[in-house]
Amino acid sequence: MKRSVFIELCENLRVLEKKDTPLRKAISLHKRVAIALYALGSSAEYRTIGNMFGVGKSTVCEIVLEFCTQTWKHLSLTYMPSFPLTREKVSELVQGFEAIGFPQCMGAIDGCHIEVHPRSEDATDYYNYKGWYSTILLALVDARYRFIYINVGSQGRCNDSQIFESSTLKTQLEKCPYLDEMRTPVSGVDVPIFIIGDSAFRFSKMLMKPYAFQVSQNEDEKNFNYSLSKVRRVVENAFGHVKARFRRIGKGIDNQIQNANIIIKACFVLHNFLNERNDSINDKWISALQIVERNRQYPHQEISANDRENNAEIIRKGLATLFTERAAVDVEGVGDSQSLKGVADS
Incomplete structure (x- = not known):
């Protein structure tokens, strides 16, 4: 974090003074914010962090929890205020995905498992x-x-689809x-x-989700799946950036389970805060995270059954036709350029 961004964050969190x-x-x-950021950005024990900053272990714990609570309370209103959606916000989100090749899309959704240490009765x-x-x-x-x-806060045994179906996001x-x-015609289909x-x-x-894999898949389905998976990487990359930047998330939260949620929420709103300021992410952080991810197996997500919807299928076919x-x-463009190159060479 740049010094100027750190000072700005401290100004936003004057309530901690x-x-x-x-x-x-x-x-x-400034020392309180520095202690909290160091604790979130590393996987060091609170005792070690306390020795570095000249405070007690319990003081570090108290500072981190208060920092996370106030960060979510004061920054989420500015840096995660998307709902209820306005026409201007929807238009902005759609334009972002159109720029990378996927029309009428306003966001990519996914679930991320974060290691925690629950109580034995809830394990x-x-x-x-x-x-x-x-x-x-x-x-x-x-x-x-x-x-x-x-x-x-959903337990690890849950499925992403179950969480979405009961979430306020779907509502x-x-x-x-x-x-x-804001429907628009795509290959003869009105796509919302x-x-x-x-x-x-x-x-x-x-x-929209990918077509189910088949050995003899037609070109439309292949092109749709390729385009969707290419664009859906934004959510996977965003998770990677948060885990790399805040290693207490990436390597697992060792705090008590009742405090894990506020720590997670604070890290994600801080990610948005830093993203707005184009704060860079060190490549070494990404490499270190990849080593941790390789050593940890992730749960297999079950494919939902009975999810065929006629209107949705018409929309997906229209998009698939566009991508084909x-x-x-x-x-054709590649072929023409190669032909021109051959003429030039001759």
Whole structure:
């Protein structure tokens, strides 16, 4: 984090400032923020962090929790204020995905497992399919890797689709009138605004997912799946950036389970705060995260059944036709350029 951004963050969190007492001087605001950021950005124990900053272990714990609580309270209103959706916000989100080749899409959705240490009486609920304990973060991400919506706290045994079906995100999307109002024709089909997800989600006109894999898949389906998977990487990359930047998330939260949610939420709103300021991510952080990810097996997401919807299928076919036409133009363009190159060489 740049010094100027750090100072700005401190100004936004003036509520953390404490007054001196007759018995002792208060820890300064800048030091409190620095302790919290160091704790979130590393996987060091609180005792080690306390020794580095000259404070006690319990003080570090208190500062981190207060920092996370106030960060979410004060920054989420500015840096994650997407709902209820306005026409201008929907238009901005759609333009972002159109720029990278996917029309009428306003966000990519996915779930992320974060390792936690639940209480023994709750452990069964948090035990995921690959044999470790996790909480699930369901998130909707825009084309700039910003988190539009997050749902934190579901137990590791849950499925992404189950979480989405019962989430406020689905309710907000169903209530938003602009998704249908802003329809546009694509290959002869009126396509509304939608979000995209992987095969774990239930297919509908508001959520496009890939065609099921088949050995003899036609070109339209292949091109649709390729285009969707290429664009859906924004949500996977956004998760990677958060985990690389805040290693307490990437390597697993060792705090008590009741405090895990606020820590996770604070890290994700801080990611948006830094994203707005084009704060860079060190390549070494990404490399270190990849090593951790390779050593950890992730739960297999079950494909939802009974998700065939006629209207949604018509929309998906229209999009698939568009991507096939684009692919044909690209191939033709490559062929023409190679022919011109041959003429030039001769």
